[in-house]
Amino acid sequence: MPHLQSISESPYLRSPLPKSFFEEPPVRLAKKLIGTILVRETEGHLLSARIVEAEAYAGSDDPASHAYRGRTQRNEVMFRSGGYAYIYFTYGMHYCFNVVSGRKDGLAGAVLFRAAEPLDGITIMRRNRGKQDLSQLLSGPAKLCEAMDITGELNGIGLQGPPLYLTPPPDGAKIRIRATPRIGITNGKDKRWRFVDADSGYLSVRIGKTR
DNA sequence: CACCCGATTATCT
DNA sequence: GATAATCGGGTGT
Numbered sequence: 001m002p003h004l005q006s007i008s009e010s011p012y013l014r015s016p017l018p019k020s021f022f023e024e025p026p027v028r029l030a031k032k033l034i035g036t037i038l039v040r041e042t043e044g045h046l047l048s049a050r051i052v053e054a055e056a057y058a059g060s061d062d063p064a065s066h067a068y069r070g071r072t073q074r075n076e077v078m079f080r081s082g083g084y085a086y087i088y089f090t091y092g093m094h095y096c097f098n099v100v101s102g103r104k105d106g107l108a109g110a111v112l113f114r115a116a117e118p119l120d121g122i123t124i125m126r127r128n129r130g131k132q133d134l135s136q137l138l139s140g141p142a143k144l145c146e147a148m149d150i151t152g153e154l155n156g157i158g159l160q161g162p163p164l165y166l167t168p169p170p171d172g173a174k175i176r177i178r179a180t181p182r183i184g185i186t187n188g189k190d191k192r193w194r195f196v197d198a199d200s201g202y203l204s205v206r207i208g209k210t211r
Numbered sequence: 212c213a214c215c216c217g218a219t220t221a222t223c224t
Numbered sequence: 225g226a227t228a229a230t231c232g233g234g235t236g237t
Contacts, residue, residue: 074221089220090220091220092218092220092221092228093218093219093220094231098229112229140231141229142231182229184228
């Protein structure tokens with residue numbers, strides 16, 4: 001069975017979401033992104049996954065955000081307008097992938113992709129992760145990056161086409177979205193800015209365990 | 212299932 | 225010098 005090599009071969013794919021889609025405050029954008037399809041095109045391979053979990057990070061008004069204490073070399077992308085990739089390296093070994101949001105008040109913001117359901121290119125993603133279990137292929141922000149070969153080289157790129165972009169959910173898709181506190185932070189735990197597809201079996205952390 | 216911990220290093224104070 | 229938007233393996237209930 002050959003790997004998918006073009007958009008037309010996949011039943012899931014539509015044209016990329018435009019930059020205007022991302023010009024929203026981070027919390028609103030995070031909700032809108034649940035159910036969208038993330039697409040990664042690399043050297044002859046096409047990988048895709050349905051976003052089931054995302055977290056909003058704001059700016060100087062959010063103590064959990066990288067942008068809380070102002071602009072630095074690392075977080076520079078978070079201060080741009082919507083639709084860029086903000087990819088950072090953490091814990092000495094992992095990448096995490098965000099989409100920059102847009103805010104009319106001029107503050108920084110982004111949405112972290114935390115988990116997704118594998119669609120196209122599952123063989124490649126299994127190889128990239130060294131794991132077989134589908135439910136653990138993309139069930140965490142760093143796992144998602146490892147499976148889909150998303151690294152710091154892509155930091156700052158626009159997400160309106162290859163090699164990395166998002167497409168709309170299928171028409172008429174009904175999604176039950178649940179809000180919970182964000183995972184793995186020490187400040188800003190009060191805000192419920194983690195959004196998940198309540199019916200998904202591909203989350204990083206089960207709902208109910210997060211209050 | 213519930214903690215607990217080591218890996219490994221860029222980034223910030 | 226300390227921390228980190230993580231992960232996977234280990235131990236104990």
